[in-house]
Amino acid sequence: MANVYVVVMAGGSGTRFWPASRMSRPKQLLPLGGGTESLLAATVARVAELVPAERTLVVTANVLREATRRELPSLPEENLLFEPAPRNTAPCIGWATRVILARDPDALVAVLPSDQHVADPAGLRRTMKAALAVAEVRELATIGIQPSRPDTGFGYIETGAPISGVERAREVSRFVEKPDLARAKEYLASGKYLWNSGMFFFRARAMDEAIRTHLPELARGLDGMGADDVARVFPGLPSISIDYGVVERIEAGRVGVVPGDFGWSDVGSWESAWELASKDAAGNALPEGAIAVDARNNLVQSRKQVALVGVDDLVVVETDDAILVLPRSRAQDVRAVVDALKSKGRTDLL
């Protein structure tokens, strides 16, 4: 098998973990997986057995340069790529692919999001190996997560014919955008659909050709971007996702998917963070030394002495400059708070 490179996409920003997450401290830099490690550090650590640090690249935003370095002290400096401006995932993957091609024209590449949680890392690695095997015989491979509920928050993958030679691997019939609940239930019942994990596997050369075919403007941009003029060229690249720009445009049958079942979570909200957190017998995930009296199933993040009395199912998050209190069931509504702060011009709090 060719040398495998890992590309971790760590440039994302988001608002779903406000007030813990900020422009300068997005989700992937937070320890939301139940331990003290950030999601990003855990992502890199999970694949270290499969791919050495020399072949692990992380693409992140320029503004997250120092924070990302601190999270990944063992990664070689030349394996950190800093985007001068956010341009979505296609330019990110296109650039990383060029960097890898320059080092190893025969490389196989695994692209992983940096903000997911995996309960069974060995299971992930086994599934990645299968997906890499598919990538050797197809143009692209992905991992689809075995759905456990009719979730409307994910894109779905419809599976087709088996791919011979790789256990459980199938061709992708089509990618489907986030469905409504009725459709999500149909998908779940059919047994033919998987959740789109956002992980991609390909020969570097195949991806580079796919970008040239489907996103020629991006390919030309990358052609003109040397190591010294990223700051000048990158911001002008077309902003488009790899899913929409490339993956969904590749001919059906040339993309494979391997189903995975390794305790995957996209850590989508404070509710997910509570699910993943270490909890006491009453279901509370609290800071060391917290006092809880008649309190159940709460998530509290604070560096202070916390005391809860008679409250259930709450999320309480305190940072240096803000406090959020909401029921776990309303975790999605953090968005409303962020919108209110935006409309008040309080960008200092975002």
Added chain:
Amino acid sequence: MANVYVVVMAGGSGTRFWPASRMSRPKQLLPLGGGTESLLAATVARVAELVPAERTLVVTANVLREATRRELPSLPEENLLFEPAPRNTAPCIGWATRVILARDPDALVAVLPSDQHVADPAGLRRTMKAALAVAEVRELATIGIQPSRPDTGFGYIETGAPISGVERAREVSRFVEKPDLARAKEYLASGKYLWNSGMFFFRARAMDEAIRTHLPELARGLDGMGADDVARVFPGLPSISIDYGVVERIEAGRVGVVPGDFGWSDVGSWESAWELASKDAAGNALPEGAIAVDARNNLVQSRKQVALVGVDDLVVVETDDAILVLPRSRAQDVRAVVDALKSKGRTDLL
């Protein structure tokens, strides 16, 4: 009428407003009455129309010396009495009475707790005038609060015969300890009972004699306590309340009570603090700039950006080193938190 002196008892400590209240910052120093003024400062300000600063004394704990001075910048230094150790209310009032007698042997004295709220200060002052008039013709007078509910958290005063010459004033038949609910309902229904406000009115000379009669050990201790040896003598005085040690021992008929109805609150818990606080249309008492989405009837104290989503009837209090979250209906259970901190040896947080 003789010169009136006010004695504000401000040495109390308590746990019901943890984490805002601490050993070094007890309830009377907190702005719990709905504005930005501490209960102590508001108490002194309320009676300023009745009694000038020169005749207003504040007795507090030595450990609260600086904090109390900051609250009362206009009070003459010689009117601040600092107890070297807490000895309950009888030594406090006994000492203040001696200090006043030395200045004015004919003085009338009004003793007020420092940690109550009054919505109608003019009403309080009218009632105080009546109580002072009673103090001129009886050994002691008090103000009884017209009960609005069968509260089991207060002592009650059974009223007896009218006192001629002072409108609405009556003799006290007896003082009753905090009753159970059944008894509190009886008291309320009878129309004969008032809540014990803890305010007392007397001629300085009469109180001094009453202490000599009922607490001779205290009187002897005060005899031997010059201005220079408070630190040595005061801690050895008997620790006893003025209620139990003196007031309840005075012969029936020699104590009078004036009913008062001036929006009185003893500010007994975070629930009371919410009741007194300025609230928005949704019943929330929140810091400036707080964001509340689908949130009603909450009390939040914090210097940070506060965001509430989908929570009702909560108390959230954040200080430099602690956060408390509990439903308003559980406000009394702050005690459980304080007990837990004590048993963990966390006196630094008390």
